[in-house]
Amino acid sequence: MVRFEQSAILVLSLLVSTAMAIEEASCRRAAPPIMFQQSDSEDLPFSAATSVLAPILINLGFHEFAMGVQGVSSVPTLLNTLSGPSTIFALTDSSIHSCPSCSTPRLFQEHTVSGLFSFQHLRSLAFGTKIETIFPGRCITVTSDSNSTKIFIEGVEITHPDLFNNGFILVHGLDGFASQLSPFSCNVERFAPLSFPPPAPPHPQPSDPPEVPPSFYMIRLMLSDAMLRLRISGFGILALAMRVKFADLVQLQNMTVFALDDATIFSGGREYISNVRFHIVPNMLLMADDLSKLPVKTVLPTLADGQTLEVTNSGGGSSPMRINYVRLKIPDAVHNLKVVVHSLFLPFPHLNPRVGGDSNNAAGPDVTELNGEMDPIPTDNIEIEDHHRL
Numbered sequence: 001m002v003r004f005e006q007s008a009i010l011v012l013s014l015l016v017s018t019a020m021a022i023e024e025a026s027c028r029r030a031a032p033p034i035m036f037q038q039s040d041s042e043d044l045p046f047s048a049a050t051s052v053l054a055p056i057l058i059n060l061g062f063h064e065f066a067m068g069v070q071g072v073s074s075v076p077t078l079l080n081t082l083s084g085p086s087t088i089f090a091l092t093d094s095s096i097h098s099c100p101s102c103s104t105p106r107l108f109q110e111h112t113v114s115g116l117f118s119f120q121h122l123r124s125l126a127f128g129t130k131i132e133t134i135f136p137g138r139c140i141t142v143t144s145d146s147n148s149t150k151i152f153i154e155g156v157e158i159t160h161p162d163l164f165n166n167g168f169i170l171v172h173g174l175d176g177f178a179s180q181l182s183p184f185s186c187n188v189e190r191f192a193p194l195s196f197p198p199p200a201p202p203h204p205q206p207s208d209p210p211e212v213p214p215s216f217y218m219i220r221l222m223l224s225d226a227m228l229r230l231r232i233s234g235f236g237i238l239a240l241a242m243r244v245k246f247a248d249l250v251q252l253q254n255m256t257v258f259a260l261d262d263a264t265i266f267s268g269g270r271e272y273i274s275n276v277r278f279h280i281v282p283n284m285l286l287m288a289d290d291l292s293k294l295p296v297k298t299v300l301p302t303l304a305d306g307q308t309l310e311v312t313n314s315g316g317g318s319s320p321m322r323i324n325y326v327r328l329k330i331p332d333a334v335h336n337l338k339v340v341v342h343s344l345f346l347p348f349p350h351l352n353p354r355v356g357g358d359s360n361n362a363a364g365p366d367v368t369e370l371n372g373e374m375d376p377i378p379t380d381n382i383e384i385e386d387h388h389r390l
Helices: 002-039 041-059 067-072 078-083 091-095 104-111 119-124 218-234 236-244 261-266 269-273 288-292
Strands: 086-091 113-114 129-132 139-144 152-153 156-165 169-174 253-257 281-283 299-301 308-313 325-333 339-344 350-353 383-384
Touching: 041 086, 067 104, 113 129, 113 218, 113 383, 119 152, 119 156, 139 218, 139 339, 218 236, 218 339, 236 253, 236 261, 236 269, 236 288, 253 288, 253 308, 261 269, 281 299
Parallel strands: 086 169, 253 339
Antiparallel strands: 086 113, 129 139, 139 152, 152 156, 156 169, 253 281, 299 308, 325 339
16 A cells, blocks of 8 residues: 555656646747847837827728828838827828829828927918928928918818827828829929018018018919919819919919810810910809809909800709800819819800890801700800900
């Protein structure tokens, strides 16, 4: 019996020693991963930057914009910039969809800046201040309305300020037309001459009130913004025409422009080139909603001397709105604080009332319907002029 107990104790001790040896060996095998994690601890901020950003943007509702974060993780130099505090001007999904040709990763990079810029801080910046983005050689321009209650980034309003701020990442929400920045966006002289202050009066008096920047400083910025957007949106000819007529346009308070895209001009709308002034309504900012509220026979002035446009269909019911019998192709194609551009299917025909004469002797219709984009024009009181003579 004693021998049996001794044998049992010997077997039990052997099992215990074996188990302890196995546990010790497993601990040795677990050691290398711990050492590996410690050696990579320096890269943790970079990976955390991209892994945290996307969920934050998605939770805030910027699903499309969050996809641009992936493009940053593949560029080490951009990744390094996100290792510090950053401010992100996030574009809504609808804003990104407004620019089909834009790259989402690039939009993300061009709307992200190093440092924390709260809405209150942005309000304190001078009009036209430029902030360099994490995309090399690109700067955003910060502007505001007259009392700095609204802040605009590249002409797009910050509609949701200070959406998220954890002391490391600050997010503002933008809602408007998206576009990529120009290579000259950091060059004040070539892109935003409005940043230069107006000349001082020759003999300022101590009693004179402090000089306020005139309104044309805002219109100059908005014109530059609109021309850039037009160029990248397929309206290069109109952008060139606006640059040629810049001296006249900068004198306006705001404007509504009816435009043909480049493809339409080259496919048969060349008369638009010589009639651009006839397609600009001065000192009136008429968005699509404003146009739809205009009653029939509303007369709109143009920059062409003595020539006006007329609302020929108010757009009520199933019939689309038409001006000079031409339907809009893309309402609000490009717009900012001072300029709105509506795309057309065809150039506007000139509708001139006959002076004297018998309406029964009026000529037959000179303009026919083209794919439903223009109504047959009644000829009892108007005539169609030759565009090329104007």
